[in-house]
Amino acid sequence: MRVEVINTGSELLLGQVINTNVSHLGQKLLSLGLKIERQTAVPDGGIIKTILAEAIKRSDIIIITGGLGPTPDDISKEMTAELLALELEEDVQILEKIRKRIESNGSKMRNINSKQAMIPSGAVALTNNNGTAPGIYLKQSISGRKFHIFLLPGPPRELNEMFTDSVEPILKKIIIHNDGSLIECKNLFFSGLGESELASRIDDVLDLNDPQVEYGYCIKPGGIIFRCIGENSAVLDAEKRVTESLKDYYLGDGINSIQEFIVKTLLLMRETVSVAESCTGGLISSLITDVPGASGVFNIGHITYSNAFKNRVLDVPNSLLQAHGAVSREVVISMAEGSLMKSHSNHAIAVTGIAGPSGGCPNKPVGTVFIGLASKGEETLVLKKIFETDRISFKEKVSMCALSLLRQRLCSLS
Incomplete structure (x- = not known):
């Protein structure tokens, strides 16, 4: 109709x-x-x-x-x-x-x-x-x-x-009373691949000229939705082939953001997360708590913008701050592990970086960020990234990258 x-x-x-x-x-x-x-x-x-x-x-x-x-x-x-x-x-x-x-x-x-x-x-x-x-x-x-x-x-x-x-x-x-068939719709959420890469891989699996199904892409926070709309059996067949081929990147049908996947996965695992943020100023905590049900998995968000409060709240040693600077691998590990210990969470994300436009130096230019993830019984992970962009976009990119790191760990553990 x-x-x-x-x-x-x-x-x-x-x-x-x-x-x-x-x-x-x-x-x-x-x-x-x-x-x-x-x-x-x-x-x-x-x-x-x-x-x-x-x-x-x-x-x-x-x-x-x-x-x-x-x-x-x-x-x-x-x-x-x-x-x-x-x-x-x-x-x-x-x-x-x-x-x-x-x-x-x-x-x-x-x-x-x-x-x-x-x-x-x-x-x-x-x-x-x-x-x-x-x-x-x-x-x-x-x-x-x-x-x-x-x-x-x-x-x-x-x-x-x-x-x-x-x-x-x-x-x-x-x-x-309508004789016509109804449509089926699947919104398949993928994370970890760019839009062009995802489209190329799907093109290898599906006949995108199939008149029974309409395909489309929609970029969402932390990932991409691949949309299939059309005749029921054709849509279900496309869903099966795509999700089997790209299972390492597939988060689910009906998922609209990476933070939604994280909250739902943590609820299923009965685990919790805390966050220690510097350069993102609380954005990661905000993204997680935007999801209904977050109260069941989110323990605390530490926003430690200054070195003094990194030390006072998260027990980051002053010696580390002086020797390596706030934006460093050593400090982000200490932030993540300090948040994990103080919150008694299963996982703790930490970020520290230079949002700009000033504050950079030759070995740590504006846009540099260290992202850490500590989990009980697991090795603490650290990523170093450089996002050359404005302050707002920097915060958004860092937040998505941090959440993606947590997603990868949850997928490996679940």
């Missing part, structure tokens, strides 16, 4: 609002075996009618977001009714619900609000528990061609719940 999304609102095209609705809709539809074939963003006004007229000629399901509010520029419903020659009728129950909601907030119901209770004849009103604008579902037929239209409110808080509670059940019924 062909699915099309029309996002309305001049604010989207003026850059005043980021369009997060299409992302949410894409994910929810994919979970049902449907894929958005086309997405259009249009300003407020009569162009909505023009775009909808084009959409109903080619798509089976059309989802329109926005334009259901009380102001004069909210005309998605009016344009739809006009195109389909449907009368707008006032729904007394919806009008009263709108009145109660507005007055419960201490505001006064105004005439302008009543337009939200106008529903196209034959339409099904979709309940909005988070706002005054009901959604609308229309099942229509033109010249024997059937199609379905959903009009949903623009605010994500309203749209998201309405989609789950009202739209999904309708879509499931549509799918049951």
